[in-house]
Amino acid sequence: MSASRYTVSDVMTHTAIAIGREASYKEIVELMHQWKVSAVPVLEGEGRVVGVVSEADLLPKEEFRRTEPVLPDQLEEASKAGGVLAEELMSSPAVTVHADAPVAEAARIMARRHVKRLPVVDGVGMLEGVVSRSDLLKVFLRPDEELEEEIRLSVLTELTPGTALDCVVQDGVVTVRGPVRDRALVPLLARAIRAVEGVVDVRMELDSTVGAPA
Numbered sequence: 591m592s593a594s595r596y597t598v599s600d601v602m603t604h605t606a607i608a609i610g611r612e613a614s615y616k617e618i619v620e621l622m623h624q625w626k627v628s629a630v631p632v633l634e635g636e637g638r639v640v641g642v643v644s645e646a647d648l649l650p651k652e653e654f655r656r657t658e659p660v661l662p663d664q665l666e667e668a669s670k671a672g673g674v675l676a677e678e679l680m681s682s683p684a685v686t687v688h689a690d691a692p693v694a695e696a697a698r699i700m701a702r703r704h705v706k707r708l709p710v711v712d713g714v715g716m717l718e719g720v721v722s723r724s725d726l727l728k729v730f731l732r733p734d735e736e737l738e739e740e741i742r743l744s745v746l747t748e749l750t751p752g753t754a755l756d757c758v759v760q761d762g763v764v765t766v767r768g769p770v771r772d773r774a775l776v777p778l779l780a781r782a783i784r785a786v787e788g789v790v791d792v793r794m795e796l797d798s799t800v801g802a803p804a
Contacts, residue, residue, distance in 0.1 A: 641680030762790030
């Protein structure tokens with residue numbers, strides 16, 4: 591089946607804002623403010639990603655400003671409160687993704703690791719760009735007409751050849767209508783349609799009486 595498979599390279603920002611190990615705390619804050627980003631990759635050498643400084647890495651500076659006793663589970667954050675350089679503040683190793691990874695994989699990584707942005711790296715860890723949560727949502731900007739055409743050609747034609755099934759897409763929601771002889775195909779059909787990038791939901795309005803015993 592030739593349904594679309596968007597990869598990270600299709601949606602990522604290719605021009606990434608990054609810093610070196612020696613970037614100062616204030617430089618990092620100013621850079622994030624200027625470019626409206628929540629995290630920046632830390633590079634060494636010719637561009638290898640060695641860590642990421644995020645807003646969460648910077649906030650302990652404010653959180654532990656007062657000299658109150660530090661609890662055992664706050665030791666890591668408290669140590670970052672004294673950091674003044676990127677190499678002291680960064681989370682390392684960096685959570686990254688490859689450009690050829692499916693968009694769904696990047697979304698899973700963000701959800702599991704609780705991060706908003708991922709550096710995109712090549713096979714040796716060199717920075718190629720950055721992908722954010724908002725970038726991953728770009729697939730839902732595909733026009734309804736484009737989704738309809740793809741579903742008809744790559745899903746309905748291949749899974750249900752010779753049937754009268756058709757689909758209508760409105761605001762990314764796909765409604766499939768028509769007669770179906772084999773109910774076992776219904777969940778398979780629904781999964782295949784959901785796999786098309788940009789589909790918001792699938793509704794099956796099928797007539798299963800065709801071919802039923804009299």
